[in-house]
Amino acid sequence: MRRKAFALAALVLAATVAASAAGNAGKKTKDTLRVAIWEDLKTMDPQASNFVSYWMVQLNIFDKLVYEDSKGVVHPRLATEWKFLDDLTLEMKLRKDVVFHDSGKFTAEDVLFTFSRGKANPVSASTFAPFDLEKTVIVDPYTIRIKFKTPYAAVFNTLSTGRGAIVSKAAVERMGSDAFARSPVGSGPYKLERWKSGTEIALVRNDAYWGTKAITKNVVYSIIPEAANRVIELETGGVDAVFDVAANDVKRVKAMKGAHILMGNSSRYMTLTFSMKDKLLSDKNVRYALSYAIDKKALVDAVYEGTATTANGMYPPTVFAFKDKGVMPYDPVKAKELLAKAGYPDGFTMDFLVENREIDIRLAEIIQNMWAAVGVKVKMYQMNASTYTAQGHKFQAGMRAGNVNEPSNILIIYDSAFGERLEPNDPWIDKKLAAAKTIYDSKKRAGAYAEIQDYLYDARWTVPFAFTPVIYALSDKVEGFACDPMQQVEMSKVTVYQ
């Protein structure tokens, strides 16, 4: 009990204390930062990437036009200034002093080329869909006038997340996309030095960088899929920083000498999804019964050991226009009543698809048990992430993790055009989603999303149940490691002391 209280206190501390640790002042710095990450990248091509884990490495190699912070303020990067000429036209002025890693000069051609790659790649196509590239004009090498087919409220989000990373046109054309994906040419603070697939990715400082040059010369990402092993590596001095610490390792790191936990809110959430083309689940009583049957708080507390919060809305509070709807209530008695009302007094059996990640399976086993308590049996299927996205729609119920920081991208799963997962085919929601994307005025846009969230909460096509934090474990010798909700940590700002 005492240990638990200590752990909790430690968590609170960790969330508030900044990354900087006392006692490093005046010490010499090391020229290599070693970081443990959980999976290898399949590609270094930003427009072919749709995983946070890919972007978090790529962001050190590539630059973006702008950077939109979590408060929605847009900061200049490769673009120095910009203005909307009208609702469908955005003019951006570009930096003139930027060179790519292969010494080629950065111009508006590269920007247009990057957009066209985004549109062409299925992985990024939906986020670049509103861009009208035929009408987009390169005014001069450092000015581009971007045209949209419809007003695009999320444009700065698109430009500042991973898919918006600017690639060198000359390099891609010279090497071809496949070779580029292994030896990327960007303009970021680091260059790719070596990449031993499945083992490590080593970056080296780009001394020709236009901005503040990286503090630490080398960054080495070690790929260690087992969460427990990542922490053991930190403990034994193999790495200086660990991404994605398991909840049950948090108190161990806190107790460790010379290391600490850095934890903060994230844009990650867990939700249950129900297929609306399924006869059983298209009954609202059934969906409510399944929602009532789950004790979300007990579930989240057990699996995340107190590090996550029970979901009180349709998407995480870190995302624009979040509306607090309260936690969806737990009431097994009511669940049984509703099942009886729907014509299933003895329950039924359904498929339940889960991504085969440790934590997801753990959540699923508890949910399975809670559903069984009201008579609903499930047949569980496990798939890895990419099979999951491809096959998800073939199953009745599923559990998915979302990790996106823009409402239109989160809510895309409810869109009929997207189709393959929930398939609600609800004209009202389609209309509202399409409309919300085009509202530039943030107050009005927030209003539109609030309305959508009310509707979704009521429809119960999904049951969001957990908002999970990002958890890093750092050596006390590491400074300047910023806790980003999407794990997009800029390594160029990190110092490691001896």
Place this chain on the structure above:
Amino acid sequence: MIKFIFRRLLMMIPVLIGVSFVIFSMLYFAPGDAADVILGDLATPEDKQLFRAEHGLDKPFLVQYFNYMKGVVTEGDLGTSYVTRQPVTIEIMERFPATLQLSAMSVFLAVVIGVTVGIISATRQYSFIDHLATSLSMIGVSMPNFWQGMMLIIIFSVALRWFPPSGFSTPMHWVLPAVTVGTNASANIMRMTRSSMLEIIRQDYIRTARAKGQTEAVVIWKHALKNALIPIITVVGLSFGRLLGGAVLTESIFSIAGVGKLMVDAIKLKNFPMVQGGVLFIAFVMSIVNLVVDVLYSFADPRIRSMYTRPRTRKAATAKEAA
């Protein structure tokens, strides 16, 4: 001998074609479409159609298989990974050194420990050492090696800090995985050595050798071991072959980027070219290992050697199979 090796190399061809056909058909008839899996649900039907056309997935089964084999035979091209879009050959060669090294070290460890302990056990049957060794070897073959790997990490990485828990870059990194993989193999080899030595020791010519007054060491290490070698070589060959693609569990516990893990990931992702190429490659290496094992047989046993120089008789073939 050279003729024999050449013939064996020729015999590998139908086996490899068989392997490729089995794996190809298994994957072809597996549910799930590669285009779905690789492109994800964000792709449009047109994208998927394009992908299928680009990779020839819209062709009939036999045509696909034929095209694939044509590439393999004429250009040594195992295809391109759907996932990373890199040549399969490059991906395998990136991972193979670690796997080969892990297998070789484990087998070396296993042979040294297994043969030595096996001989000691056999020569002192029913002694305390024999009982201890047989019990330990029994535990060795019974222990799930992923469990053993986890325990080794807890003891030697976390508690004692002697060896790093993951990776495979320096000699210190090699120890725990090699021990994990080697335990099972050495237990097997020890058991095989012991039982075949026990059988040999009772044979007449050993008695004769003893009667002739040769020292016990000469009797055991020269006469007996030489004759007990065949089954030992078989077990060594088998373990080595098995490790080349089968050390998946150890690789995942110690985060080693080896061929086994590559293959299991590829199978889960339905990355067909990777799976086909990988299995074919592993089968090729295993065939080579088997060939080496057969050549070693002939060094160990003159009866078998004579089989290669004279026309193969049924009796000799039987002797070999029985071994």
Place this chain on the structure above:
Amino acid sequence: MSDTVSMKKRGQFKETWRRFTKNKGAVIGLGFIALLAVCALIPSVIAPYGFDDQLLSRRFQSPSGAHLFGTDEYGRDIFSRVVYGCRISLTLGLVSVTISCALGIVLGCVAGYYGKVADNVIMRVIDVMLSIPNILLAVSIVAALGTSFFNLMLAIGIGAVPGYARVVRAAILSVKEQEYIEAARSNGASDLRIIVSHIVPNCMAPIIVQATMSIASAVLSAAGMSFIGLGIMPPTPEWGSMLSSGRAYIRDYWYVVTFPGLAIMLTVFSINLLGDGLRDALDPRLKS
């Protein structure tokens, strides 16, 4: 005629049993397997809790009188899960061995008895199978057919076929030319009859030994498959999947992985003891 045969058989059995019981290890192994079999047959009588009785307020309790092996990350009684797990592991071992045994015997008989073309073809097929590491073969089969209990047993069973085929073929080659076979043949017995009633019974000894040993390796392979997530789906209490899901907690709660691990080890250990005992008993040549 049949009387003398059965008498002779009974005498043989007695002799074998006598030799078997002299081997202390084998008897211990047999005893432990009997215990597992009881657990597998009537788990609900032995286990104090159900295998999926979750209680989140009861997570990670150390072993005690109430929970002999402690409780897991869902507050389930580990002892009960280990007991229920016997059924899974034993079924899996027996069924997969039956599959491989049946296929292996047929292939081995045909190859050994008919020789020539049949032998060549079958042995090349066996070579093909031997060139694919068992675990990769099993993983591919499960990937192709989908994850289910039966497919897992099938995948593991198929991987073990070459072992049987080789053993049976070698055994047949060694008895095929003996006089009593020639005698049967000259009496006009059909090939099938000769194989079934004369040849197979005479190579039962190596088959039994091989079968026993491969139950052990089937249990290990299944645990391994569950460990990489291609085995048995939760909440079924398979020992390998218990290890897999408990491994995150290994440093805090030793009992979560220790007991399922021990269960696998002791089961495989006793099956191997039994197998060794059987081999020695059936093949007295090895005993001094």
